[in-house]
Amino acid sequence: MPIRVLPSEVAARIAAGEVVERPASVVKELVENALDAGATRIGVQIEQGGIALIRVTDDGCGIPVEELPLALERHATSKLEPDGDLFAIATLGFRGEALPSIAAAADVEIVTRVAGAAAGAALRTRDGRAEPLRPAAAPVGTTVTVRRLFARQPARRKFLRTPAGEAAQVAQVVSHYALAYPEVAFTLSVDGRRALVSPGSGDPREAAAAVYGARTAAALLDVHAEAAGIVVRGLVAPPHFARASRAHISLFVNRRWVQHRRLAYAVESAYETLLQSGRHPLAVIDLSLNPAEVDVNVHPAKAEVRFRAEGEVFRVVQQAVRRTLVEASPVPTAWPGVPVSPEPGIWRLPEPETLPRPVAPPPRQAGATRLVLPALRVVGQVAATYVVAEGPAGMYLIDQHAAHERVLYERIRARRGHGTPEVQPLLEPLVLEPTRVQAAALEAYRAELAGLGFALEPFGERAVLIRAVPAELAGRDAARAVAEYLDAVSAGSPPPDRAERAVMTLACHAAIRAGKTLTLEEMRELVRLLEACESPQSCPHGRPTMVHVSAAALEREFGRR
Incomplete structure (x- = not known):
């Protein structure tokens, strides 16, 4: 032709x-x-x-x-x-x-x-x-x-x-x-x-109300940060307003709507350990920077951009969103008029998608850079799973496993960051027989496990001896924890998440289980440790550690107001 x-x-x-x-x-x-x-x-x-x-x-x-x-x-x-x-x-x-x-x-x-x-x-x-x-x-x-x-x-x-x-x-x-x-x-x-x-009107929150509704807009948290010539402004939703897809992450560069996978990942990584698996944040983020630092002439549709310093942009966005969530994200609260179920004493809490605007976050102490829980007085335990505590604004139900998991996660991560894991040698080593896929992952990620306190050595053709474990796993099923971590990284976790995945797996296996009866002193110690956490409102997998039932809701249900 x-x-x-x-x-x-x-x-x-x-x-x-x-x-x-x-x-x-x-x-x-x-x-x-x-x-x-x-x-x-x-x-x-x-x-x-x-x-x-x-x-x-x-x-x-x-x-x-x-x-x-x-x-x-x-x-x-x-x-x-x-x-x-x-x-x-x-x-x-x-x-x-x-x-x-x-x-x-x-x-x-x-x-x-x-x-x-x-x-x-x-x-x-x-x-x-x-x-x-x-x-x-x-x-x-x-x-x-x-x-x-x-x-x-x-x-x-x-x-x-x-x-x-x-x-x-x-x-x-x-x-x-x-x-x-x-x-x-x-x-x-x-x-x-x-x-x-x-x-x-010029108010970003009123614009968000037109798009997402007044209740969601009222709960959004303000983001503002400036570093390296990059200004980040926007609104992000608390973790319990998470959505089922990434479609609600709105990204703008000099007010141009863009689709940028790395920027979206920066926002999602800021919610790490605050969202459950399969849930995604709602966020409106606008970056302002020198036009010479961004190339918008990438595609005729003008939906893609390139940054001259992409790594720096990622860091500024991720840190700005994370700081906002840590400092201001509130504890989920039950619906003010939440109905009582037919079984006396059991509350029906709405699904996260239908939660109303949460109560304002507890006031931060002078100089504080994280959410500070109110002073809580432990009252007792329900179903050997939930710690009941009283605070100045009502009742708090604390999931003992999720709360202890958060405490251990932050403790293990801090020790790992300092390179000083607390190790418990085993009198009798455990034997792990990994699958072919797990064995390949073990060779690739042996250093991550060693950094947490695991001492592993080959035993026979495919088996592995576990001679020491992190102190938190003493008396627990350490072999299962290793196997689950190897399964997770084999499934394709992104490289930055592999170390975090190991810490999360370790914290989950070491935490107090639901169904374990605690003494009053153990419950008080758990609450005290949770209060000291950087992000006490959720476990590393994003589940809430506690739910707040306001005093006003209790008074309404008992006909006192």
Whole structure:
């Protein structure tokens, strides 16, 4: 087949496919244009998931009439000087590809007016061809209407989701920019129904309330940190507001919504030992840094970025979020009007997803850098599993296994960090017969186990002798603890997590079990040790160590108020 130059219309459709993947892509490009134009109000309207109609209206600066035809020319933009620095971009758009790409994939109408102009102007395209410019009555700003998306590319339409699925993608785009620009009032209408309204007050928490609801927004914790020329601002949810997917981690770089796996991992790693397995945080994080330190010209969709000092950015974000969680994350509280079950004395606590706003965290002592629990008076034990304690704000139910696991985890981790594990030699060594996979993992991670206090040596063809164990495991099933750790690392734990995984496994196996009756003195000692922990509100696996039942809730249930 001979080499030939593609017709311009075909080339335009190919190029459009890199920018316009689905209706949400169109909305993203048009919303970014509106924000770059200085809009304070942006309205988005879609029909049939955006396939039939997308309309974005803003009150920005508008487009001068004489420049309107240029807006549909490829690589025509007002945001970058001909000799502009592509490595110091301060606007959301800059490539000059959005409008021509949309016009190549759909029919487009642009109505716009600049301040001081007697009238506005309208420009329409049909089947990829622009019609003559015409005058139009319009307020200051721009309205872009997109119809019949991918009508000329039926193959692309086949890969779209249902209208409801596409509408959800559009809602995600609008929600993210409502979070990034709380000073801009956003509205989203889906098939004539108002789906999202943000107030545009400038308060990030009010924007979060529009997206996630007032109860969740009220519980969010403020994040603010500055280091190495990087400013981190945002809101993060306490661990018990965790979600089932990573979709609720919103990341912005200089207010640009980005998808960055390493940044998302920085946020998730900050929740380490605070979230249960399979749960993910809700977070809104905005990084501000010199535009020259970040490359946004990675992909036509502008959703990916590269950092000049990625490791430093990771560190600043991770430490900022972790510090907030350690200092301010509250103890989960039962619903103020939690009902009593048919069995007397047993409370039905709601699932974590439906918990109300938790009580404010206990006041921090002067100079404290961690959450400080209130003074607790141990009352007794329930079901040989939960320690009952009284505090100034009501009753606390403490899971004895989770609490002891947290105490041991922090103690073992500290000793490991100083290289001084406490070792208990065994009079009679234990024998471990690892599987083939476990044996391979043992060779790779023998140093991690030795650093915790395990003394291992080969015995026969495949067996291993355990001659010493960490002091915390004395009298426990140390062989099982080693086997479970080897299974975990064999399953593919990321390298930074392997040492933590070993500490968590050791703490879990050494902790007091549910069902063990404790003396009053043992319970008091457990509470005292928990109070001294850096993160006393959860075990290393993310389960809560305690639940708070307020005095007001008790009074309501007994009819005292």
